[in-house]
Each structure stands twice: as C-alpha cells, then as structure tokens.
Amino acid sequence: MRIEISVETITGVDIAARYRVDRVELCGALAEGGLTPSRGLLELAVRRAEGVEVHPLIRPRPGDFRYTPVEIAVMTRDIRAAVGAGAHGVVLGALDADGLLDTEACAALIEAAEGRPVTLHRAIDASASPRRVLDQAIRLGFARVLTSGARHSAIDGAAAIAALVSQADDRIAIMACGGIRASNAREVIAATGVRDIHAAVRTPVRGAAAGAVSFLGIGVPDGFDHFDTDDGGVAALCSAVTGKPQAAPREFE
Template sequence: MRIEISVESIAGVRVAARAGADRVELCAGLSDGGLTPSVALIEHAAAVDIPVHVLIRPRPGGFHYAPEEIAVMVGDIAAARAAGAAGIVVGALDSSGALDPACAAFVDAAEGVDVTLHRAIDVSASSQRALDQAIAFGFTRVLTSGRRRAVLDGAPLIKDLVRQGFGAIEVMACGGVRAANATQVIDATGVADLHAAVRRPVPGAAHGAVSFAGVGVPQGFDRFETDPDEVAALCAVVCDRNQLPTK
C-alpha cells in the first residue's frame, strides 16, 4: 500500500515526508480544486526527501481545454520536470467526454516520469473507456473516487477499474480518504494506492468568517494547511496494513 498526500505548501510537503507518506501531489489553489504550482515552489518541494508529483491544471473549471491552454500545459510539464518533479498529474477531455488526444503530448512531455490521470476520469463520458485510453496513452495511474463525492460510495466502480486495469495501470482511490476509513476503502476497492487532501484551518488575521470558492473558513482563521495529526494517523494505518502477513 502507498499513500499520496495532496499539499500546496512547503510546510505540507514536510508534514507528509515526516509522516512517512510515499509521495505528495503538489498543487496551488486547493480550494479551487488544485492548480499548477509555481516553478519556485516545485524546486523547493523537490529538495525535501519525498517524491513530488506536480499537478498541471491551468485554471479552475472543466477539463476541455483550448489549444492555447494545451500548449501552456505542455510547457508547464516540461518546466515541472526540469524543476525536479518526480511525476506529473494531468488530464484533458474532448467535447465528447473522452480523453483528449492531447494527453499523448502530456505523456511525451513528461519524458519518462510517472504520469497520473487526475479526476477528469470521474467526469468523463465513461470511466471504463477513459481507463482504456489512459493505458493506451501511457499513463502510470489514474486517480478516482468512482464518480462519487465520497470514496466508499464509489467503491464498486473503483473495484471494477482495478480489475480492468490490472497489470497495465495503477488505480488510486480518493474522495474523503481518512485514517478512520482507510482500511475499509482498501478492502472495498482493492487499490494499492490511496490519495488524501487532509487540511485544517490555520489561525490568522481574518476578522469574521470568510469564504473562498465556496469553502467556508471558520471565524478567526484565514486559510487551510495540511493537518499533521491526520496525515500521521493515515500513514500509520497504511504502515500497519503493509506489515500484515499476506494470505
């Protein structure tokens, strides 16, 4: 079992590394669903002793991109790799809801590092068809909640995708993965990879409750940061699971 933590700061990278996570997904703007981080942030994250997989997403919203946006994404992949990224997280859909042929250019630009198809698969016309396309394009893995908001609700589809992709592509489960449900998620889906974005509000100078992109921040707080206690607990569950004897 492997665990990936989604983070948007150097502090988050260090939290994941200390807890024993296998890798981080580095993003900016997690409150917007995640956006491409700066090259400087990638460089500093890559200096921490944990593999850094960089999200490439040029804007919030859907995954159907104009040619100019595709060109930006290809350039960002090359820049992320040059800055020390160990992997890339990316995806695009065409107007029919299938994976966009531009995904081939994304994989090519990654030049051999791991490439994860993000949750575009969950809003594609067919997750099964998108998985076959991801295999053909050369993706290393896909990230999915089984087309549902909560991972356990999507567990039946995730399990089907694990079977479909066995030996050809890795399937990583996400969608509210926490220490309290990790074992249940593993048993229900059969995945070998879990992904979690575990954050908590951080005290700041904000006066009164504010909201960013529909995400309420409690009064007296002004942002979210990676939760070290929850990351440690989740990594401990996965570590314990890895030490169980195989049947």
Template sequence: MAQAQAVRVEIGVETLGGVGIADAAGADRIELCTGLLLGGLTPSTALVAQSLELASRTKVQVLIRPRPGDFRYSPAEVALMRADIGQVRRLGAAGVVFGVLDEEGQVDTAAMATLMEAAGDMEVTFHRAFDVCAEPYRAFEQIMELGCARLLTSGRQPSVIDGAALIGKLVTRAGGAIDVMACGGLRADNAAEILERTGVLDVHAAPRIAVPGLIVEGSEVSFAEPGVPQDFDHFEADAAGITALCEAVARQG
C-alpha cells in the same frame, strides 16, 4: 504463500509546510499544487524547486492544471500545460498529474499524447477528470493505452465509500497494467475498509485544518470566496491526520 504488497500513500499538499509534514509522516508521494479549495492548480516553479529540496524521501508529483473549472482546454491552454510540464521535468520532479477531456466529455487523446510526450520519462497520473468523463470504461482503456502510470479516482462519486464498487472493478480490469489510486474523503478511520473493498495498492488524501487569520479591528474587507474560510483564514496540512493515515495504511501491509 505470496506476501501482501505494500500500499502506497500519496498526500496532496499546497505549501512547503505540507511537504515537510508528508515527508516526515512517511508518505510515498506528494501531489504538489496550489488552490486546493479550487480542486488544485499548477504550483509555481519556485514552490516545486523548494519542495524537491525539502522532500528527503518522498517522491514529488506536480499537478498541471492551468485554471479552475472543467477539463476542456483550448490549444493555448494545452501549450501552457506542455510548457509547465517541461519546467517541472527540468527541475527533476518524479511525476506530473493532469487530465484533458474533449467537447463530448471523452478523453482528449490528442492533447493527452502531446502532454505525455512532454513528460518524457516522468510518471503520469490521470487525475479526477476521469470522474466526470462521459464513458468511464472507454476512458479507462484510453488512459491505459496512453501509458499513464496511474489513475486517481473516487469511483465517480463524491465519497470513496460510495465509489468503492467501481474502483474495485477498475482494479480488476487493469490487471496490473495501471495503478488505480483511490481518493475522496479517505482517512485513517476508513482506510482499512477502502483497501478491502477495492483492492487498490495506492491511496490519496489531503487532510487539512483551518488556520485562523489575523483579524484587524474595524476592517470590513474580506477576500474569501463563498464557501471558504472567512476573513484571512487558510488551510494547512493536518499533521496528525496525515500521520494517522500513513500508520493505518502501514498496518494493512
């Protein structure tokens, strides 16, 4: 009787505190970024370097995304992404996370190829640009042909629960050629259901809690954008949520 394969947990973090929490909880990988409220942006080289020093067992994957918004990038932006990938590679990260679409919403295979070349022997994850591409099955074949190690997806739905059917189809279609990693509201209390419904061996989550900021009496200034915590609040990785997820996934193995 074949043994069940262990499921790998990746945690999205944007601070050194988050790196330490994910590492202590036993996460297999960290997706390091900044600006999670914007969907994630490229972190500074200093944050990457210090995260690599801090993570004792967890592999560090670095998000390469030069700006918020869509995933159609100008030649200058692609050049910047290539330069960031080179910096991350020299620092010794295990992998990078990026995705580029063209004007028709298809995978921009030319831009992806130049970025894949810059990544060299690092693992490459094609991120959730897939979830807004024009033709998912065509895109999936292109992503596999490019040689990406994994695809991060919510199944083209806001919630992984709603996207589970498509994720399961992608896992079957991949046939082990690429790892399909489920994300999108995945937490300890629904991890078992998602694993059963999709067959994935990789899950991704970024559990966070709001940290109240210092309120100065008499000040009317706020730097918060609409829809984000008010005043000077910020988010930090949720230690309890991350630990619970890692434990829940380990029980399924």
C-alpha cells in the same frame, strides 16, 4: 500500500517527508480543486521532500477539463518547467467534446514529461465513461489513475473503483481518493482492492483578524484564514494504513 498526500505548501511537504509517504501531489489553490503550483514552490518542495516523490498537478484553470489549444500549450510548458525543476512525475488530464480523453492532447502532454510517470487525475470522474477512459489511459501510457469512482467519496464510489481495478488487471495503477482519512482508509482498501490511496488531509489555520475586505478561501470557517496540511491527520492515516505507530507531530520552520 502506497500513500499519496495532496499538499499546497512547504509545510505540507515537510509533513509528508516526516511520515515518509510515497508521494505528494503538489498543487496550488486546493480550494479551487487544485491548480498548477508555482515553479518556486515546486523547486523548494523537491529540495525538502527527503525521498518523497513530488508530482505537481498540471491544471491551468478551475472548471472542466476541456482545454483550448492555447491552454494545452500552457500545460506543455508547465510540464517542461516541472521536469526542469526536478519533478518526479506529473498529474494531468484533458477531455474532448464527447467526454472521453483528448488523446492527441494527452499524448503531447505525456511526451513533454520526458519519461516521468504521469497520473491521470480526476478528469476520469468527470468523463462520459470511466471504463472507456481507463482503456484510453492504458493505451496512452499513463502510470496511474486517480479516481473516486465518479462519486463524492471513495466510500460511495467503492464498487466503481473496484470495477476499474479489475479492468486494469495490473496494467495501470488505480489510486482511490475522496474523503479518505484514518477512520475509513482500511475500509476503502478492502472494498476496492487498490494498492494506492490519495488524501488531502487538511485543517483550518487561524490568521489575523479580517478587515473590511476579506480574501478567505472557499470553505474556510469563521475565525480562520486558510487551510494547510494536518500533521496529526497524516500521522493517523499512515498509522491506519501501515499498522505502524507514527511519531508525535512537531512544529516546522
């Protein structure tokens, strides 16, 4: 089994390195579904990852995955910058007006990755036909697909994920996501047959008292400031998946 953790801070990268997960999906603005992280964040993440692969998300804006030529140009430049910063791979996706992969755009983005593995993200879950998109992804040379089975959670989409695993037939990796935690990881694995799982294990962080103007992120509870990676949650997830006890959480510099 391979474990990927979605993070948006160096604290998250440090936690992933501590528990030796296989990959981090490095993002900005997870409250917006994830956006392309800054180059500074990526460079430091690669430096501190300690053997954990760092795969930045390439997503230029919130919203759907139908991008203009100018947005594709931005994504291409972001991928080249990520490669230059030492990224081990990238995570991306683009749909056309029919809700299938924009094959011309995806081919150009994959080429920009210069041979690094490319993950097709949850654009597949917003597509007109995940099964047809999977075939497209295989032909284009994507390394893996991140999916919740086009449902809110991997548990709800387990049957659809299992169907994609069968369709993939080891030609591409299927990575399950959507509400995966220590409490349900084994259930998801058993129900889907995946060998890769992805989780955004986050916890709210207390901040300074808010003034008249608030800049709180989406969904942050009252009395807290933002979300960050949950050390104990990652430890529990890794233990549940691998069956090996994890070290106690610690504070990071």
